[in-house]
Amino acid sequence: MTEKTEDKGGTGQEFPGFDPKSVEAYMVRDPHALAMNVARALENLGKAASEWLKPRESGEIVDSAADPMTDLVKTLSKVTEYWISDPKRTLEAQTLLFSSYMGIWMRSLSRFSGQPVELAPEMLPNDKRFADPDWVKNPFFAFLKQVYLVTASWAEKLVSDAEGLDEHTRHKAAFYVKQITSALSPVNFALTNPEVYRETIATSGANLVAGMKMLAEDIAAGGGELRLRHTDATKFAIGHNLALTPGKVIAQSDICEILQYEPSTETVLKRPLMIVPPWINKFYILDLNPQKSFIKWCVDRGHTVFVISWVNPDERHARKDWESYMREGIDFALTTIEKATGEKQVNAVGYCVGGTLLAATLAYHAKQKNRRIASATFLTTQVDFTHAGDLKVFVDEEQIAAIEKQMDAAGFLEGSKMATAFNMLRASELIWPYVVNNYLRGQEPPPFDLLYWNSDSTRMAAANHAYYLRNCYLSNNLSKGEMKLGGKLVSLKDIKIPVYNLATREDHIAPPKSVFLGSSLFGGPVDFVLTGSGHIAGVVNPPDKQKYQYWTGGKVKGDFEDWFAKAEESKGSWWPHWHQWIEAKDDAQVPARKPGGSALNAIADAPGTYVLARI
Structure with a gap:
């Protein structure tokens, strides 16, 4: 299957154009080096966990009920209650999701057999998270992306279609569902992100070692809370290259x-x-x-x-x-x-x-x-x-x-509480891309004055x-x-x-x-x-x-x-x-x-x- 088959559906998504040689980038070449670096990454992850636990064990940080997670659970439980209170509604919700999954499976089989398949518009979102070509070309990642998009859309529909919710509760539920689906995107995990996966193989896991080290440093810098770095803070100083007007x-x-x-x-x-x-x-x-x-x-x-x-x-x-x-x-x-x-x-x-x-x-x-x-x-x-x-x-x-x-x-x-709230408003821009680049790819963010200011909380x-x-x-x-x-x-x-x-x-x-x-x-x-x-x-x-x-x-x-x-x-x-x-x-x-x-x-x-x- 090395010749590109014409895509009669007009989507450019068919697997007959898939080149089996493209999986070579996902094949482990040095198992020993990878194993050693995974062990080092886990050691750094342990240090990160220690930095998180230390101030809690000493009493410097006491996690309170004001945490957004508490309100998230309470809010989404009201949506869940609506759908499970009636067996008919429960069945409808399950059937909608299952039928969507079956549609993805059937389309995938059709592509493998060389039949032209046209994807629904929601399967082709203008989403820069899925910019890597392998989200389209590689059967595994293409299938994963479609399952994620369908599931996210289904979860949002559960909120919009739930009856009996007041406006504020519906607003909160929609917001929290969006936060959850953003967090669970396959882009955010090493084994389900083609770009990170290839980089992990190419570097034998050195990217994960550097990323987990950075994670430990960022939790230490936040005194037990994650202070997600958006820029290279060492490149800026107020009064030296910022705020210069005399x-x-x-x-x-x-x-x-x-x-x-x-x-x-x-x-x-x-x-x-x-x-x-x-x-x-x-x-x-x-x-x-x-x-x-x-x-x-x-x-x-x-x-x-x-x-x-x-x-x-x-x-x-x-x-x-x-x-x-x-x-x-x-x-x-x-x-x-x-x-x-x-x-x-x-x-x-x-x-x-x-x-x-x-x-x-x-x-x-x-x-x-x-x-x-x-x-x-x-x-x-x-x-x-x-x-x-x-x-x-x-x-x-x-x-x-x-x-x-x-x-x-x-x-x-x-200030970190307000910063987190503001970042959550644009999680797909201010949280998850930095989690992926910093902690999975092990890359230091470039210097950017605006993001330095954004991190300078009050x-x-x-x-x-x-x-x-x-x-x-x-x-x-x-x-x-x-x-x-x-x-x-x-x-x-x-x-x-x-x-x-x-x-x-x-x-x-x-x-x-x-x-x-x-x-x-x-x-x-x-x-x-x-x-x-x-x-x-x-x-x-x-x-x-x-x-x-x-x-x-x-x-x-x-x-x-x-x-x-x-x-x-x-x-x-x-x-x-x-x-x-x-x-x-x-x-x-x-x-x-x-x-x-x-x-x-x-x-x-x-x-x-x-x-x-x-x-």
């Missing part, structure tokens, strides 16, 4: 440092720019390097840029709540900016949860007749959490209560995080006008200043539908802008890269889909469009300002000290 720390509070950047133009816009980044990650995503830096780009366009750099909290910050972050963060920054520049009004930018805090602060300011912020830009910010995406899977009364209990004991939520102060989860994700109080700050209810309708509201089309954290819905809640003029790509790449998109596109349109009303259908598309970055929007509000210029002005002395060079704390 500036000074000109003020400091318990929860933040205020950075002001050196001007690069002779004159600057009279109205300063204040950036409120999320505290869930560090601010230097906006200043990765000079080519990608939104901060540097703004400085070069004549903005006097101030940035809040949040502290990486520990037990001392346990009682720092949402209001503390408002007063000791945003209000502290506004006071600092006025001292440094003499200006009483600023343009404010809030990113992600930093934008949510900014919106709540603006609503509170409106109650106080405080007009220190003249315009607000929100980047991938949710103020209404009705359509908040898969993060809502982790938020219900039971799970929040468990997280609060955990935080009360420590005074904070470990803790969450207990009171602040609990307030955020309950008031935003659980009760959606900000959108309802039921959030209480300073003893008063605040309403987004009271925010009358101009708003530039940016969403990203592929955002898995702040879905564009959610951002769009929130746009209608502000009381003043809103320019809603949609950009290509996701939560990070859509925002950090320098104009000279000529990547992606953005959409602008009319008033924010009706459904997001209707708005998008009528929106005007423009190529490239949204940055120049935003800058024009800012200048249209006030383009008055003044001589360039030095950090701190005459009133404040520099405490440290940018990027400051708070950003350097690692966990």
Whole structure:
């Protein structure tokens, strides 16, 4: 069977074209060397297990009921209960799966006999996990792939067809099933991944030795928890090849440092720019390097840029709540900016949860007749959490209560917990490819600044995080006008200043539908802008890269889909469009300002000290 038979089904999937010589790459050539390396790999795996057990035996780590696995079992048991409670439904589910398996078996036999077979569309997914040619050419791996895809599809159908589930439970069940099927993909195991299998044979198992050594190192680095490496962290250092825009720390509070950047133009816009980044990650995503830096780009366009750099909290910050972050963060920054520049009004930018805090602060300011912020830009910010995406899977009364209990004991939520949750949202991109490449293939990931930043996790102060989860994700109080700050209810309708509201089309954290819905809640003029790509790449998109596109349109009303259908598309970055929007509000210029002005002395060079704390 060495001649390629014409594929009359048009799929290019027939086995008569299978060359038996291709299995030579799967034949063991040096059994002794392979056996020795497997033994070494198992020894390294034992070290990994020891690193995992050590802190648990000493009591440093106590695995709690807040673990997602507990909720997974409870949620999926409700789906299982539906299907097994009626024998007829049980039989239907089993028959559906069995008939699918029989279809795969019959198609496989037909191919071996040389008959043309056309696969169903679901058997030919555009899935880069199965990019290796042997997922098609090799009968064993082709059969395995089809069985996996059919089983995964069947499991998802069980959730979608189960009756009597409330919306939240169905959402959680669908999410957890996707996590399970992603984890059980044949791509993730050495003997069922053709690429790993061939590499194991070619290196006599040396790849597994290196991979298990890396696994032990990553568990040790995580203090007993797996800290999955996404990049070569040794190639990066904050202040050396990351966060390089020149500036000074000109003020400091318990929860933040205020950075002001050196001007690069002779004159600057009279109205300063204040950036409120999320505290869930560090601010230097906006200043990765000079080519990608939104901060540097703004400085070069004549903005006097101030940035809040949040502290990486520990037990001392346990009682720092949402209001503390408002007063000791945003209000502290506004006071600092006025001292440094003499200006009483600023343009404010809030990113992600930093934008949510900014919106709540603006609503509170409106109650106080405080007009220190003249315009607000929100980047991938949710103020209404009705359509908040898969993060809502982790938020219900039971799970929040468990997280609060955990935080009360420590005074904070470990950054690794949030990092794991975010990675689970994109497990097929941020978890399993790295498991395969790192631990099965034994390959060090290449240096990548964005993934270094992504791994530079921060803790969450207990009171602040609990307030955020309950008031935003659980009760959606900000959108309802039921959030209480300073003893008063605040309403987004009271925010009358101009708003530039940016969403990203592929955002898995702040879905564009959610951002769009929130746009209608502000009381003043809103320019809603949609950009290509996701939560990070859509925002950090320098104009000279000529990547992606953005959409602008009319008033924010009706459904997001209707708005998008009528929106005007423009190529490239949204940055120049935003800058024009800012200048249209006030383009008055003044001589360039030095950090701190005459009133404040520099405490440290940018990027400051708070950003350097690692966990």
